[in-house]
Amino acid sequence: GAGVSQSPSNKVTEKGKDVELRCDPISGHTALYWYRQRLGQGLEFLIYFQGNSAPDKSGLPSDRFSAERTGESVSTLTIQRTQQEDSAVYLCASSQRGSGQPQHFGDGTRLSIL
Amino acid sequence: AQKVTQAQTEISVVEKEDVTLDCVYETRDTTYYLFWYKQPPSGELVFLIRRNSFDEQNEISGRYSWNFQKSTSSFNFTITASQVVDSAVYFCALSEAPRGYSTLTFGKGTMLLVSP
Numbered sequence: 001g002a003g004v005s006q007s008p009s010n011k012v013t014e015k016g017k018d019v020e021l022r023c024d025p026i027s028g029h030t031a032l033y034w035y036r037q038r039l040g041q042g043l044e045f046l047i048y049f050q051g052n053s054a055p056d057k058s059g060l061p062s063d064r065f066s067a068e069r070t071g072e073s074v075s076t077l078t079i080q081r082t083q084q085e086d087s088a089v090y091l092c093a094s095s096q097r098g099s100g101q102p103q104h105f106g107d108g109t110r111l112s113i114l
Numbered sequence: 115a116q117k118v119t120q121a122q123t124e125i126s127v128v129e130k131e132d133v134t135l136d137c138v139y140e141t142r143d144t145t146y147y148l149f150w151y152k153q154p155p156s157g158e159l160v161f162l163i164r165r166n167s168f169d170e171q172n173e174i175s176g177r178y179s180w181n182f183q184k185s186t187s188s189f190n191f192t193i194t195a196s197q198v199v200d201s202a203v204y205f206c207a208l209s210e211a212p213r214g215y216s217t218l219t220f221g222k223g224t225m226l227l228v229s230p
Contacts, residue, residue: 033217042118042205042220043159056217091159100147100166100209103218105159 002026004106006092012112015084021077021109025094030072033093033103036061043091049075050097079111087113116141118208120221127196128229135191135224137206143167147209148182148189149218154202165189196228 005024013019025032031050035043045059049069060066064082069075079086089110093103117140127133139148150162163173165182173180177194193200203225207218 035218042222043207043218045217045219048217059217089157093159099145100164102149102161102164104161105151107156107158 004092004094004104006090006106006109008109009107010110010112012114013082014114016081018078018080019082019111021079021090021092021111023075023077023092023094023106025072025075025092026104028096029094029104030097031095031101031103032069032075033095034067034075034077035091035093037089037091037108039088046077046090082111082113084113087111116143116146116208116210116219118206118219118221120204120206120224122224123222124225124227126227126229129197130195132192132194133196133226133228135193135204135206135226137189137191137221139187139189139206139208141208141210143210145210149207149209150180150189150191151205151207152202153205153223159205162191193226196226198228198230201226201228 004026007022033048034046036046037043047067048056064080067077089108091105091108093105095101095103119138146167148165152160152162163180170182179192181190203223205223206221209218
């Protein structure tokens, strides 16, 4: 498809387990962002990738969170030893390079920690 | 630090009414961008508009219009003759340009409910 694709759409897991979320950006978009949206809240920035540059990890809430991206393709967000407060929708967005470029979002992964 | 405030948590209107969603922002930069996104019940965020800090011209797109005023640090969004399909959460967002990329700072959103 032409849009940002995220998988899985829903994930339910037990506290303490690791989870991996996947994002496939729009073809040709070099910038990729991860955000977290807690219930009834706005989006919180987590991490930004641009090509082969070092990522901006300034939004990651703890060292249990990590993300990878190979070149300008798929990205994975990993949460280790999940906690109940990690329950949220995790949104991925991609854009063309440069300031002010509109970000286009995927449908998100709804993560529920039991 | 940058900040976006959407003071209206929820607005309810009847179809065909006009409605304005407020957005106030804070930034220390002179170059920045403002955005509005729509999040319908299905959950996907839909990009509506981008404005840069040097362009204060108001914009109209169909039933949608945006009023950008740097003097009051506001970027308000008006829907004319609202429809049920406009029901959604609307987010205002800000990005600062100096780093060369656009990490967005979002407001908490305004939920708009349009009743038939």
